[in-house]
Amino acid sequence: MTKRANRPIQPTAAPAAVVTSIPPASVLPRLAALQTADIADLKQQWRELCGTEPPPYNRKFLESRLAYRIQELAYGGLKPETVARLEALGEQLDGGNVVLRRIRAGDDRPIAGTRLVREYQGVQHTVTVLADGFEYEGRPYRSLSAIARHITGTRWNGWSFFGLKVQRGQA
Known part of the structure:
Protein backbone atom coordinates (compact mmCIF):
# COMPACT_ATOMS: atom_id res chain seq x y z
CA MET A 1 0.00 0.00 0.00
CA THR A 2 1.47 3.34 -0.99
CA LYS A 3 1.14 6.44 1.06
CA ARG A 4 -0.34 9.44 -0.68
CA ALA A 5 1.65 12.66 -0.40
CA ASN A 6 -0.06 15.42 1.51
CA ARG A 7 -1.06 18.16 -0.87
CA PRO A 8 -1.76 21.67 0.36
CA ILE A 9 -5.42 22.56 0.16
CA GLN A 10 -5.99 25.28 -2.42
CA PRO A 11 -8.20 28.11 -1.24
CA THR A 12 -11.35 28.38 -3.28
CA ALA A 13 -12.77 31.64 -4.46
CA ALA A 14 -15.93 32.84 -2.81
CA PRO A 15 -18.91 31.56 -4.77
CA ALA A 16 -20.40 34.13 -7.10
CA ALA A 17 -23.93 35.29 -6.44
CA VAL A 18 -26.29 32.96 -8.28
CA VAL A 19 -28.74 34.60 -10.66
CA THR A 20 -32.26 33.80 -9.42
CA SER A 21 -34.34 35.31 -12.22
CA ILE A 22 -33.93 36.60 -15.75
CA PRO A 23 -36.25 39.12 -17.40
CA PRO A 24 -38.20 37.35 -20.17
CA ALA A 25 -37.30 40.12 -22.64
CA SER A 26 -33.60 39.20 -22.39
CA VAL A 27 -34.05 35.47 -23.06
CA LEU A 28 -33.73 35.49 -26.86
CA PRO A 29 -30.62 37.72 -26.95
CA ARG A 30 -28.97 35.57 -24.26
CA LEU A 31 -29.78 32.35 -26.10
CA ALA A 32 -28.35 33.76 -29.34
CA ALA A 33 -25.20 34.92 -27.53
CA LEU A 34 -24.52 31.37 -26.29
CA GLN A 35 -23.68 30.26 -29.83
CA THR A 36 -20.87 32.79 -30.23
CA ALA A 37 -19.54 32.86 -26.66
CA ASP A 38 -16.16 31.29 -26.04
CA ILE A 39 -15.89 28.28 -23.74
CA ALA A 40 -14.51 30.34 -20.84
CA ASP A 41 -17.55 32.62 -21.01
CA LEU A 42 -19.91 29.62 -21.11
CA LYS A 43 -18.24 28.22 -18.00
CA GLN A 44 -18.53 31.56 -16.24
CA GLN A 45 -22.22 31.77 -17.13
CA TRP A 46 -22.64 28.24 -15.73
CA ARG A 47 -21.15 29.39 -12.44
CA GLU A 48 -23.45 32.43 -12.34
CA LEU A 49 -26.63 30.63 -13.38
CA CYS A 50 -26.17 27.28 -11.64
CA GLY A 51 -23.95 28.15 -8.68
CA THR A 52 -21.65 25.17 -9.31
CA GLU A 53 -18.52 24.43 -11.28
CA PRO A 54 -19.30 23.52 -14.89
CA PRO A 55 -19.05 19.84 -15.85
CA PRO A 56 -16.17 18.78 -18.10
CA TYR A 57 -18.39 18.15 -21.11
CA ASN A 58 -18.18 19.62 -24.58
CA ARG A 59 -19.38 22.99 -25.79
CA LYS A 60 -22.72 21.77 -27.19
CA PHE A 61 -23.60 20.22 -23.84
CA LEU A 62 -22.87 23.47 -21.99
CA GLU A 63 -24.82 25.51 -24.55
CA SER A 64 -27.91 23.31 -24.35
CA ARG A 65 -27.96 23.16 -20.55
CA LEU A 66 -27.36 26.90 -20.23
CA ALA A 67 -30.17 27.56 -22.72
CA TYR A 68 -32.51 25.47 -20.58
CA ARG A 69 -31.37 27.20 -17.38
CA ILE A 70 -31.88 30.68 -18.87
CA GLN A 71 -35.43 29.78 -19.91
CA GLU A 72 -36.08 28.14 -16.55
CA LEU A 73 -35.03 31.28 -14.68
CA ALA A 74 -37.13 33.49 -16.97
CA TYR A 75 -40.30 31.42 -17.27
CA GLY A 76 -40.16 29.07 -14.31
CA GLY A 77 -39.09 25.47 -13.87
CA LEU A 78 -41.00 22.25 -13.77
CA LYS A 79 -44.30 22.17 -11.93
CA PRO A 80 -44.19 20.41 -8.54
CA GLU A 81 -46.52 17.72 -9.94
CA THR A 82 -44.05 17.02 -12.75
CA VAL A 83 -41.14 16.78 -10.32
CA ALA A 84 -43.14 14.39 -8.14
CA ARG A 85 -43.99 12.25 -11.17
CA LEU A 86 -40.34 12.10 -12.28
CA GLU A 87 -39.28 11.10 -8.77
CA ALA A 88 -41.93 8.36 -8.74
CA LEU A 89 -40.68 7.07 -12.09
CA GLY A 90 -37.13 7.07 -10.73
CA GLU A 91 -38.28 5.01 -7.76
CA GLN A 92 -39.90 2.52 -10.14
CA LEU A 93 -36.70 2.35 -12.16
CA ASP A 94 -34.44 1.40 -9.27
CA GLY A 95 -37.07 0.01 -6.90
CA GLY A 96 -35.96 2.37 -4.15
CA ASN A 97 -32.57 0.61 -4.09
CA VAL A 98 -30.12 3.20 -2.77
CA VAL A 99 -27.11 1.24 -4.08
CA LEU A 100 -28.43 1.27 -7.66
CA ARG A 101 -29.23 4.96 -7.37
CA ARG A 102 -25.69 5.75 -6.21
CA ILE A 103 -24.20 3.70 -9.02
CA ARG A 104 -26.30 5.60 -11.55
CA ALA A 105 -25.48 8.95 -9.97
CA GLY A 106 -21.75 8.19 -10.17
CA ASP A 107 -21.92 7.26 -13.84
CA ASP A 108 -20.32 10.03 -15.88
CA ARG A 109 -21.71 8.66 -19.12
CA PRO A 110 -23.84 11.18 -21.01
CA ILE A 111 -27.58 10.56 -21.09
CA ALA A 112 -28.88 8.36 -23.92
CA GLY A 113 -29.88 10.54 -26.85
CA THR A 114 -27.09 13.06 -26.28
Missing part, protein backbone atom coordinates in the same frame (compact mmCIF):
# COMPACT_ATOMS: atom_id res chain seq x y z
CA ARG A 115 -25.26 14.02 -29.45
CA LEU A 116 -21.50 14.47 -29.23
CA VAL A 117 -20.03 16.68 -31.94
CA ARG A 118 -16.32 16.89 -32.77
CA GLU A 119 -14.62 18.58 -35.67
CA TYR A 120 -11.52 16.74 -36.86
CA GLN A 121 -9.45 17.81 -39.88
CA GLY A 122 -12.21 20.09 -41.09
CA VAL A 123 -14.94 17.45 -40.91
CA GLN A 124 -17.72 17.49 -38.31
CA HIS A 125 -18.35 14.10 -36.70
CA THR A 126 -21.54 13.44 -34.71
CA VAL A 127 -22.00 10.53 -32.30
CA THR A 128 -25.28 9.66 -30.61
CA VAL A 129 -25.17 8.17 -27.12
CA LEU A 130 -27.29 5.02 -26.85
CA ALA A 131 -28.43 3.20 -23.72
CA ASP A 132 -25.89 0.43 -24.37
CA GLY A 133 -23.23 2.10 -26.50
CA PHE A 134 -22.82 4.72 -29.20
CA GLU A 135 -23.87 5.23 -32.80
CA TYR A 136 -21.67 6.78 -35.47
CA GLU A 137 -22.55 6.95 -39.17
CA GLY A 138 -25.47 4.58 -38.58
CA ARG A 139 -23.29 1.88 -37.01
CA PRO A 140 -23.30 0.85 -33.34
CA TYR A 141 -20.06 1.01 -31.36
CA ARG A 142 -19.35 -0.19 -27.83
CA SER A 143 -16.91 2.61 -27.00
CA LEU A 144 -16.00 6.16 -27.92
CA SER A 145 -12.39 5.06 -28.30
CA ALA A 146 -13.38 2.74 -31.15
CA ILE A 147 -15.13 5.64 -32.89
CA ALA A 148 -12.14 7.95 -32.34
CA ARG A 149 -9.86 5.28 -33.82
CA HIS A 150 -12.18 4.89 -36.81
CA ILE A 151 -12.12 8.67 -37.40
CA THR A 152 -8.40 9.28 -36.87
CA GLY A 153 -6.78 5.96 -37.74
CA THR A 154 -4.84 6.10 -34.45
CA ARG A 155 -5.54 5.12 -30.86
CA TRP A 156 -7.28 7.80 -28.81
CA ASN A 157 -9.02 7.97 -25.48
CA GLY A 158 -12.56 8.47 -26.80
CA TRP A 159 -13.64 10.52 -23.78
CA SER A 160 -10.76 12.95 -24.40
CA PHE A 161 -11.30 13.01 -28.17
CA PHE A 162 -14.92 14.10 -27.73
CA GLY A 163 -14.14 16.57 -24.92
CA LEU A 164 -15.82 14.63 -22.11
CA LYS A 165 -12.69 14.24 -20.00
CA VAL A 166 -10.82 17.19 -18.54
CA GLN A 167 -7.09 16.78 -18.94
CA ARG A 168 -4.81 17.54 -16.02
CA GLY A 169 -4.13 21.21 -15.50
CA GLN A 170 -7.34 22.31 -17.21
CA ALA A 171 -10.47 23.57 -15.51
